[in-house]
Amino acid sequence: MMTAQTLAGERATETPRRSGGSLTLIAWRNLWRNRRRTWLTSGGIAFAVWLLVFSMSMQDGTFEVMVDNGARLALGHVQIQHPEYQDDPRMEYTLAGSDVLRARAEALPAVVAASEQAHGFALVSHGERSFGAQVFGVDPARESVWSSLPGMIRDGRYLTGPGEAVIGSVLARNLGARVGDEIVVLGTAKEGGVAATLATLVGTFTSGQVALDRALMQISIDDFRQAWGLAPDEAHAVVILAGSVAGSVELAQVLSTDAGPDTRVLDWRDLMPEAVQTIDVKFIGTLLFFALVAIIVTFSIVNTFMMTIFERTPEFGMLMAIGMKPGKIMGQLALEALLLALFGVVVGLALSAALLVPLAAFGMPLPAGAAEVLSQYNLPDRMYPRFSNVAAAASALIMLLGTQIAAFVPALRIRHMRPVEALRGAE
Amino acid sequence: MSDPVVRCRSISRTYQDDSVPVRALVNVDFDVDRGEFVSLAGPSGSGKSTLLNVIGGLDRPDEGTVEVDGVSLNELSESALSDLRLRKMGFVFQAYNLIPVLSALENVEFIMQLQGIPAQERHERARAMLDELGLSGMSDRRPGEMSGGQQQRVAVARAVVTHPVLLLADEPSANLDSRTTEELLKLLQRLNEDHGVTIVTATHDPLVMSYAKRQVRLRDGEIIEDSARQAA
Numbered sequence: 001m002m003t004a005q006t007l008a009g010e011r012a013t014e015t016p017r018r019s020g021g022s023l024t025l026i027a028w029r030n031l032w033r034n035r036r037r038t039w040l041t042s043g044g045i046a047f048a049v050w051l052l053v054f055s056m057s058m059q060d061g062t063f064e065v066m067v068d069n070g071a072r073l074a075l076g077h078v079q080i081q082h083p084e085y086q087d088d089p090r091m092e093y094t095l096a097g098s099d100v101l102r103a104r105a106e107a108l109p110a111v112v113a114a115s116e117q118a119h120g121f122a123l124v125s126h127g128e129r130s131f132g133a134q135v136f137g138v139d140p141a142r143e144s145v146w147s148s149l150p151g152m153i154r155d156g157r158y159l160t161g162p163g164e165a166v167i168g169s170v171l172a173r174n175l176g177a178r179v180g181d182e183i184v185v186l187g188t189a190k191e192g193g194v195a196a197t198l199a200t201l202v203g204t205f206t207s208g209q210v211a212l213d214r215a216l217m218q219i220s221i222d223d224f225r226q227a228w229g230l231a232p233d234e235a236h237a238v239v240i241l242a243g244s245v246a247g248s249v250e251l252a253q254v255l256s257t258d259a260g261p262d263t264r265v266l267d268w269r270d271l272m273p274e275a276v277q278t279i280d281v282k283f284i285g286t287l288l289f290f291a292l293v294a295i296i297v298t299f300s301i302v303n304t305f306m307m308t309i310f311e312r313t314p315e316f317g318m319l320m321a322i323g324m325k326p327g328k329i330m331g332q333l334a335l336e337a338l339l340l341a342l343f344g345v346v347v348g349l350a351l352s353a354a355l356l357v358p359l360a361a362f363g364m365p366l367p368a369g370a371a372e373v374l375s376q377y378n379l380p381d382r383m384y385p386r387f388s389n390v391a392a393a394a395s396a397l398i399m400l401l402g403t404q405i406a407a408f409v410p411a412l413r414i415r416h417m418r419p420v421e422a423l424r425g426a427e
Numbered sequence: 428m429s430d431p432v433v434r435c436r437s438i439s440r441t442y443q444d445d446s447v448p449v450r451a452l453v454n455v456d457f458d459v460d461r462g463e464f465v466s467l468a469g470p471s472g473s474g475k476s477t478l479l480n481v482i483g484g485l486d487r488p489d490e491g492t493v494e495v496d497g498v499s500l501n502e503l504s505e506s507a508l509s510d511l512r513l514r515k516m517g518f519v520f521q522a523y524n525l526i527p528v529l530s531a532l533e534n535v536e537f538i539m540q541l542q543g544i545p546a547q548e549r550h551e552r553a554r555a556m557l558d559e560l561g562l563s564g565m566s567d568r569r570p571g572e573m574s575g576g577q578q579q580r581v582a583v584a585r586a587v588v589t590h591p592v593l594l595l596a597d598e599p600s601a602n603l604d605s606r607t608t609e610e611l612l613k614l615l616q617r618l619n620e621d622h623g624v625t626i627v628t629a630t631h632d633p634l635v636m637s638y639a640k641r642q643v644r645l646r647d648g649e650i651i652e653d654s655a656r657q658a659a
Contacts, residue, residue: 029528315524323511
């Protein structure tokens with residue numbers, strides 16, 4: 001016999017309470033009613049996440065190498081300059097007390113190396129031939145610590161002290177100069193007079209960048225100061241190498257509060273506007289790629305949910321018959337879509353991490369030919385992807401949103417279902 | 428004095444079947460008093476399931492009025508109809524229509540979850556109901572792991588656990604063998620006689636009709652015979 005509690009109890013409370021826990025459980029179990037379909041769909045989501053994260057991480061790694069190479073070639077990650085110099089590089093816009101600024105920068109733990117540079121334009125001549133060149137006065141010992149240029153010397157050696165010069169290989173060919181030849185340098189000094197110096201060519205470099213190979217000359221900063229009429233503690237820039245490209249931005253902020261009022265601190269984004277432009281253009285391409293992948297995945301999930309709704313129409317009819325509102329059934333489907341997407345995203349991120357973490361640590365070897373070419377320019381022979389947190393977050397968000405849209409569109413049919421017809425599977 | 432749970436007046440319902448109008452119900456007047464066990468019988472297309480669906484608010488009549496427990500269904504929105512079904516009605520379907528991913532216990536609990544009954548209470552009530560219906564050993568089994576008779580008993584448990592004023596059963600024995608049908612009917616009879624559950628069932632099974640206190644026959648959308656009228 002039935003007890004009083006079972007049938008003679010009070011009517012159910014009129015105030016619905018939250019019932020999310022069980023609905024989540026039902027949604028999760030519903031996902032696995034058709035294991036193959038769920039694996040295929042979540043596999044598609046996982047693959048899309050992996051593809052987006054992996055490609056963006058590779059791209060980020062490439063950008064980092066590109067920026068780092070630019071920094072190590074001549075510019076550094078961060079520079080301290082006269083406030084006007086970056087926009088209007090005049091000879092007179094110098095830093096006074098550059099040696100003090102350099103020493104203070106060197107004392108910061110985030111700084112790997114720092115050196116002073118002076119810059120000027122000059123006519124460089126050898127024999128009967130003369131060409132315009134950009135002359136960098138550098139501290140050879142300090143420059144050797146961080147610059148990749150010494151490693152690009154193809155003929156001769158890098159600077160060791162005053163009276164020496166290194167020039168790009170194209171400039172050397174244009175001048176007809178060889179190691180051991182004397183190069184005459186003529187420019188306009190800081191105060192307007194003639195800046196003149198004579199240097200012995202001790203080496204030529206090939207950077208792979210035509211502009212540098214054709215027009216860059218490096219001499220000792222002491223020679224530069226003497227020829228261009230700069231004081232011994234005067235320079236155009238204190239060039240700083242940070243531990244990483246990412247860390248350099250924060251370093252620049254620290255330096256800008258530390259460097260003093262008559263200075264301007266520039267990070268790599270200020271120093272390499274072309275690189276920033278390239279990254280921005282690539283980023284737009286990446287967004288289009290993201291959108292394309294999202295659309296493809298969304299359409300495939302729409303198909304999955306259309307099948308689900310078609311197959312489960314009698315069940316939805318039963319749910320409506322026992323009093324579940326269409327909105328709640330749609331919510332149930334949205335929950336299933338959310339769990340499906342979360343499952344795919346977690347698998348995709350796990351795959352991405354499993355592949356990218358070791359690659360970021362040990363690098364991805366490049367084909368033998370490419371590695372050889374890169375090594376000639378002092379570039380790494382491996383690709384080092386950098387796990388892109390932005391791509392991980394963006395791809396997860398895109399997949400979650402895409403899946404919700406994909407589930408919502410077919411689920412709209414439920415709003416128009418009539419229980420009696422849905423029960424017959426006739427909707 | 429009569430106490431109608433269901434009150435239908437001049438109900439008509441016409442379907443379009445391949446653009447051909449089919450008159451499923453024609454000007455039907457039909458009342459069910461509290462505590463009755465009514466069978467709606469008739470051949471296929473007689474209108475018995477349509478009448479059941481109209482009473483349950485699963486379908487709307489083209490003409491006429493329907494009241495359940497004093498509430499006019501004609502004026503209710505779909506959402507309000509859902510609420511009414513949830514609070515006042517229990518359904519038993521021919522194909523059992525249990526949620527396949529839930530166990531027997533969870534299926535019975537689910538409807539109480541929709542009603543917002545706290546987890547502990549609904550768990551206890553569902554377990555007690557399954558025990559009462561002789562399904563205590565089946566509570567953790569999913570529908571696919573139970574026989575048709577067991578599934579239908581779980582469906583009955585789901586339908587009555589919320590203490591509905593009206594239990595509607597559409598061909599509840601259609602997929603059951605005679606022995607299981609008899610067990611189910613005894614269960615429905617017990618619910619009706621011992622606990623006063625009002626039951627309306629659509630059937631063409633003579634065995635089901637024999638258990639009902641009142642037999643109503645339909646043909647071509649009209650009531651042609653009603654044992655209650657004959658008795659009066």
